[in-house]
Amino acid sequence: MGLTAVARGHKPRRHRLASLYDRWTFLTIALALLVAGPLVALPASFVTAPGALADFSALLPGAAQATVVLLLGVGAGTLVLGTGLAALIAFCEFPGRRWLEWGLVLPLAMPGYVFTLFALGLSDRLGWSWLDVRSTAGATAVFTLVLYPYVYLLARSAFLAQGGDLLEAARGLGLSRGRAIVKVAIPLARPAIVGGVALALMESLADFGTVNLLGLQTFTNAIYKVWYGAFDRDAALQLGTLLVSVTLTLLLLERLMRGRARYAGGGSPARAPEPVRLRGVAAVAAVAGPLALIGLVVLAPLAQLSVWSAQAIGNGTLAPEFATAARNSLLLAGMSIALVLGAAVLLAYGRRSGRPSRVSREAVGLATIGYGLPGSVVAVAVIVPLGWIDHRLDDVAGVGLLLTGTVIALFAAYVVRFLALAFQSVDSGLARVPRSLDEAARGLGSDRIDVLARVHVPLISTALLTGALLVFTEVMKELPATLLLRPLGGDTLAIAVWRATSESLYETAAMPALLIVLVGLLPVALLIRLSRRVPQR
Amino acid sequence: MLGSSLGLIVLADAFVGVVLATSGGGDGLTIYTARSHYGDERPFDTFAADTGDDLTLFGGSAPELFERLSSEGDQTEADLLVTVDAANLWRAEQAGLLMPLRSAAVERNVPADLRDPDGEWFGITTRARTIMRSTERVEEGEASTYADLGDPRWRDRLCLRSGTSEYNVSFVADRIAKDGEAETREMLERWMANDPEILGSDVDVLNAIADGDCDVGFTNSYYLGRELEEDPDFPVAPVWADQDGRGTHVNLSGIGVVAATDDREGARELVEYLTSPEQQRTFAANNHEFPVGDPADTTEEITQFGEFKRDPIDVAGAGAQLETAVQMMSEVGWD
Numbered sequence: 001m002g003l004t005a006v007a008r009g010h011k012p013r014r015h016r017l018a019s020l021y022d023r024w025t026f027l028t029i030a031l032a033l034l035v036a037g038p039l040v041a042l043p044a045s046f047v048t049a050p051g052a053l054a055d056f057s058a059l060l061p062g063a064a065q066a067t068v069v070l071l072l073g074v075g076a077g078t079l080v081l082g083t084g085l086a087a088l089i090a091f092c093e094f095p096g097r098r099w100l101e102w103g104l105v106l107p108l109a110m111p112g113y114v115f116t117l118f119a120l121g122l123s124d125r126l127g128w129s130w131l132d133v134r135s136t137a138g139a140t141a142v143f144t145l146v147l148y149p150y151v152y153l154l155a156r157s158a159f160l161a162q163g164g165d166l167l168e169a170a171r172g173l174g175l176s177r178g179r180a181i182v183k184v185a186i187p188l189a190r191p192a193i194v195g196g197v198a199l200a201l202m203e204s205l206a207d208f209g210t211v212n213l214l215g216l217q218t219f220t221n222a223i224y225k226v227w228y229g230a231f232d233r234d235a236a237l238q239l240g241t242l243l244v245s246v247t248l249t250l251l252l253l254e255r256l257m258r259g260r261a262r263y264a265g266g267g268s269p270a271r272a273p274e275p276v277r278l279r280g281v282a283a284v285a286a287v288a289g290p291l292a293l294i295g296l297v298v299l300a301p302l303a304q305l306s307v308w309s310a311q312a313i314g315n316g317t318l319a320p321e322f323a324t325a326a327r328n329s330l331l332l333a334g335m336s337i338a339l340v341l342g343a344a345v346l347l348a349y350g351r352r353s354g355r356p357s358r359v360s361r362e363a364v365g366l367a368t369i370g371y372g373l374p375g376s377v378v379a380v381a382v383i384v385p386l387g388w389i390d391h392r393l394d395d396v397a398g399v400g401l402l403l404t405g406t407v408i409a410l411f412a413a414y415v416v417r418f419l420a421l422a423f424q425s426v427d428s429g430l431a432r433v434p435r436s437l438d439e440a441a442r443g444l445g446s447d448r449i450d451v452l453a454r455v456h457v458p459l460i461s462t463a464l465l466t467g468a469l470l471v472f473t474e475v476m477k478e479l480p481a482t483l484l485l486r487p488l489g490g491d492t493l494a495i496a497v498w499r500a501t502s503e504s505l506y507e508t509a510a511m512p513a514l515l516i517v518l519v520g521l522l523p524v525a526l527l528i529r530l531s532r533r534v535p536q537r
Numbered sequence: 538m539l540g541s542s543l544g545l546i547v548l549a550d551a552f553v554g555v556v557l558a559t560s561g562g563g564d565g566l567t568i569y570t571a572r573s574h575y576g577d578e579r580p581f582d583t584f585a586a587d588t589g590d591d592l593t594l595f596g597g598s599a600p601e602l603f604e605r606l607s608s609e610g611d612q613t614e615a616d617l618l619v620t621v622d623a624a625n626l627w628r629a630e631q632a633g634l635l636m637p638l639r640s641a642a643v644e645r646n647v648p649a650d651l652r653d654p655d656g657e658w659f660g661i662t663t664r665a666r667t668i669m670r671s672t673e674r675v676e677e678g679e680a681s682t683y684a685d686l687g688d689p690r691w692r693d694r695l696c697l698r699s700g701t702s703e704y705n706v707s708f709v710a711d712r713i714a715k716d717g718e719a720e721t722r723e724m725l726e727r728w729m730a731n732d733p734e735i736l737g738s739d740v741d742v743l744n745a746i747a748d749g750d751c752d753v754g755f756t757n758s759y760y761l762g763r764e765l766e767e768d769p770d771f772p773v774a775p776v777w778a779d780q781d782g783r784g785t786h787v788n789l790s791g792i793g794v795v796a797a798t799d800d801r802e803g804a805r806e807l808v809e810y811l812t813s814p815e816q817q818r819t820f821a822a823n824n825h826e827f828p829v830g831d832p833a834d835t836t837e838e839i840t841q842f843g844e845f846k847r848d849p850i851d852v853a854g855a856g857a858q859l860e861t862a863v864q865m866m867s868e869v870g871w872d
Contacts, residue, residue, distance in 0.1 A: 055860050058867040120737075124748070134736075213737040215699050217872050228600045229706035230863040231628050380604055387608035394612060401612045484601045488567065488593055488614060499574040499596060504740030504760075508576075 024448060025360050028350030031343065032363035035416055038381040039370065042241040049234035056226050056235050063222040063239075067246065069136055070143070070211075070218060071201050077144030078200040082151025083186060083193050085290060090159035091167075091181055093275035094283040100290045101156075102528045107297040108149045108469070109520030111477040113209030114497070114513045116142055117506065118301040120213065139214045143204045145297050150203075151196035153466050154428060158192035159185060161432050164273030177276055191258045191431065195424045198254045202247055202372035202420060208480065219243045220374045233380070240377045247372030251365055302517060308510030315507070322496060326515050329492040332407070332482070333475040333519075336414045337468045343415055344422035344467060348430050349456065353438070353448050364423070371420035375413070375480035382413045383485060406487055413481040418474050422467040429463025430456060465527050473520045493519075565591025566803050569602040570619040572790060575824045580816040584807060592807075599625035606634050606795065616798040617807060619661075621790045623852040624707050624859065626658040631856075635793040640805055646812040650849055651789055651829045658793035659812055662826035665758040665847070666708055666786045668776040669743060674752045683712075683778050683786075686753060687727025695733040696742045696751035700863075700871040704739075704757060707855060708786055710862035714854035715783065718861065725869045735872050740764075746773050758839060762825025765838040777845035784846035789829065790820075 045052065053060075089101045116133070119142055123131045132138055162185060170180035186193070208220050219239055227236035278286050347367060351360050370378050386403040393399055403409050433456060441451045457464065479494045486492070493512040500509035565585075572578060573596025585592045597605070599620045606613055606629070618635065620626050629635050630653060637656040644652075651660035668680055680686060686695055698705060712721040736742050739756035743764055746754050764771045777785045792811060794804045810816060817828035821835045828834055833844050 056864055056867070058864050062867070062872075124744075212699070212701055215735050215737060215872055221701060225701050225706075225863050225867070226860075228598070229701065229703055230860040231600070231624075232860060233604075376601065379601075383604065383608045387610075391610060391612065401609060404608055405612075405614070480601075483597050484605060488595055491596070495596070502574050502598075504738050505576075 022354045024350045025354030025357060028347055028354055028360045029363045031346055031350070032360070032367035035343065035419055036363070036366040036369070038378075038385055038412075038416060039244070039366075039373075041381045041384055042237050042244060042377070045234045045237035046241065049238075052232055052234035053238040055232070056222070056230070056239075059217075059222045059225065059239075062217045063219045066136070066217045066221075067205065067219050070139060070204060070216065071246075071250075073136070073140030074143045074147065074204045075197055075201055077140060078148045078151045079193065079197050081144060082148040082196055082200075083155050083189075085148070086152050086155035086159055087181055087186065088286060088290075090156055091177075091185070091273060091276055092278050092286060094278040094286045096287050100287070100294075102524065103294045104152055104290055105149050105469075105524050105527070106294055106521065107146055108153075108473045109476075109517050109524065110146055110298055110301060111209075111494070111497075111513070111516060112142065112146045112207060113213060113501070114305075114517070115146055115297060115301055116210045116213045117501065117509075118304055121304070121506075122300075134214050136216065139211060139216045142210055142214070143200070143207075145293070147200035147203055150199040150470070151193060153470075154192040154196035154199075154424065155189050157462055157466065158189035158428065158432075160272070162188055162273075167273045192428045194254050194257045195428055198250055199371070199421060199424055201250055205243060205246060205372045206374050206417075208374055208376075219246070223374060223377065227376075236377070237380075240373060243373060243377075244369055247369045248365075250372070251369070298517075302514070305510045305514040305517070308507045309514050312507040312511055321491060322493070322512055322515065324489075325491050325493045325496050325512060326519065328486075328490055329476055329494070329516070330519060332410070332414075332490075332492065333472045335407075336411065336418070336475045337471050339411055340415050340418050340471045341422045341426070341464065341467050343419055344426045345452070345457075345464075347419075348423060348427040349448075349452050352430055352435075353452075368420035368423050370416040371418060373417070375417060375478060375482075376484060378417045379413050379481040379484040382409055382416060382481075386412065404485070407490070410482065410485040410487075410490075413485055414471075414475055414478070417478070417481060418471050421470040421474060425463045425467030425470060426460065429460035429466075433459050461530075465530060469523045469527050472523045476516050476520050565593065566616045566800060566807055567593040567595060567614045568617045568619060568807075569595050569597065569606065569615045569795075571597065571599040571602060571621045571625070572619050573597070578820060578823055580811055580819050583816075584810050587810075588806065590803060603629060603632070603634070607632060609797075611797045613795060613797050615795045616800055616804045617792055618795055619790070619792045622703060622707055623660075623789050623791065623850060624703070624710075624856055626653070626791050626793055627852045627856040629793060630655075630657045634796055636796040636798070636801075638794050638805055638808060640809055642809045643812050646809075646814060646817070647829050652791075653793075653852075658791050659808060660789035660791040660829040661811055661817055662821050662824075663787050663789045663829055663832065663847070663850075664826045665775070665777070665845070666704055666756070666788060667758060667778045669746060669754040669756050669761060669773050670776055671746050671749075671752045672772045672774050674749075677774075677776075680753055680776055681778065681780065682782065683755075684724050684727070686755065687724055687731065689731070691753055692731045694752040695728070695731045696745045696754040697728070697733045697735055697871070698739055698742055698756065699735050699737060700866040702739075704788070705871070706859060706862050706866070707788055709866055710858040711786060711848075711851065711855040713858040713861055713865070714851055715848075718865070722865055722869065725865065725871060729870050743771075743773055747771060759825040762836055762838040766825070766836070769838075775839075775842050777842070779848065780846050784848040787847045787850060789850060790826065 085104055089097060119133045123133045133142065166184055167180050170184045171177060175183060206220060208224060211218050211221050219242060223236045223239045226232045226239065347364050351364050354360060383404055386409050390401045390403045393402060437455060438451055441455050477494055479498050482492055483495060483498065493516045496512035497509045497516065573594060581592055581594060602618065603625065606615060606618065618629055635657040639656055643659055647659045651663065652658065668686065670680065709721065734745065734751055736745060739760040742754040742756050743760055745751050758775055761773060761775055779785060792808055794801065794808065798804050814828065814830045817830055818834060820826065821828045825836050825839050832847065833840065
């Protein structure tokens, strides 16, 4: 079965009263508001301390300019690189393609700040004056290289789900294969591609590690200046609000670019398009390009980290806490998958399954903006209400700090911060399941939860795996929220890296950084195994 | 099916919560410390061994530890707060997170100008933030004051750490408190007119000088101590700035007792122990800082450059100027 383009989804049913009591709509909105709720602290700071930001007006023009320039650069970079690579892998055949298909995901496991340190060391050692990493262009390149996998992953699965029939049809109309891809396949994958670019942009908005190392004066950098330098949390939250408005603009643009159409792939596995067989120079380039990319972003930094680790072991500066830190990182990242992905499935399915309403759509949008905020801002937004509840609970029952003293607050922060990642994956997966299937299954007497478990989850397993992978690697790399909210004794690998790099002790930082990357590669390997079992082409 | 898997998730999360929550804590003292990135600091270990107390060190940077302490309030596990600059101690005191400690021993150990008059915090070590010069390309005496870094001769030869660094903000706030806004702004504008290269860390600045990318810089003294420990021929030397004026800018790393501690006695013992001359020396030697009791007594890597006059620390004065400092640095273009 091929691909159906359905304009404007399905028609709203006409039971107005019933819709008010629609459990799924209610559940979706409630969950979305719960996730977005803590972020109220951001705009609220304008009420509690109206003039705070005025003391730092000098920071704003520079921050706005640097942020916009960075977004434009990273947007263009990840769009071209991610889509190009996805098209190459999905539509062409050449030796080594199956390996590169997954190799290209590996940069996901590389924390941006670790790659930045490597790039700085490389440019210092090479001494090429034109290679200035400490510049806007340098930062754009660094972010593009580490973040393109978001676009690549989402675009690739969209291409695969399209199947070959439409491309064949386009060729039947006289288009060359290359033009058919550009004219038909890429526009059809637009929701996934734009979604991936949005994720990459939100991540670069929220980043502090890389921009601080490279001296880029973005909004997030300004937040740290006024909060950590001038101790003005209100002004920091107000800057955070401005950052949220940038994110909202991005999401709005994303929606506009998606357009009104919805695309649904076949319910049965799509028939793979006849691949373009590359030969000669083209085949060599198709292998060498991606290989060079993986070598630069993953293999070379890994080699550097290994050398430093060996030196650290030689000097005896290897700390024994790394084993505990690795266990903590692994546990936190693993559990986060269940929580964040669970919330994303409920939201995406709830919105699809409930009566389509503006309110639920906007609420879900709000619930994903945490990804565009620095982790420390999210952490403070979470700790304030949870701390308040904690103290009230303690007053009543004398139980101590149940929420903020344990991993619960940390998981709450992870959900707020990373929901967008899981949601994008799940939602673009669900979008390809035709609605007729929901209707049919329900017509056969299944309730919605049953339909979700027995129809949708199996159909979107690749999307679920992608979401799980994204959440896992992000939590492994996450620093600021973990630093603030972890329980006593809950140090992670990222914290061990921070500790050493904040004093420029790169050899000491190497081993935990190496472990972050290696452990982050585990889910990638798992994803490869699982998805190979599902015949895709 | 979904219900049961949700149940499983909740159970498993509760399990992790228990695992992580119980692997720290305990009955002993808990210290929120911003010094955790200086590596293993022996005084904490030896105190634990001597007293049999269980010490839990919880690392983080001071602003994060502050948020955590304020949120935890009277339920906090923390008994003590350690920071690497005076401003963060001042801020915790302002927010009512610390309590006064009266101890004759501590007052003997820590000079009056390096502790809070109300006894809410005490310095352990000090560090100087001063000019660094290449020993290969810059003669001794070519720059002797902070203002000298604005001399046109350093055009394209000056390296600075980014204006995001709290150490730089503290320095500027201190200058504003003592010299006034106009004079400080003029000095910074002249620095910026030299088109300094802005780098991410003090270590980067020192390495840039050693590699010949710049000739002078501005960093904390202990970073140079570390470089010289690794390589005695590292071609950079400090210039103890403003010796004919107020003296070289100094900041302190210190400790305060958390107001909500449930072990005042234990906390007092630890502060007495950590500020004892011997333990100050150990702290200082480990990181090439200066003990507060005997400011000249540190490692050979630093003492070889001679003694110097220190600009008296005025924590409250600088604390009040932090916002002005951030705004001013941004206006003059210290990114």
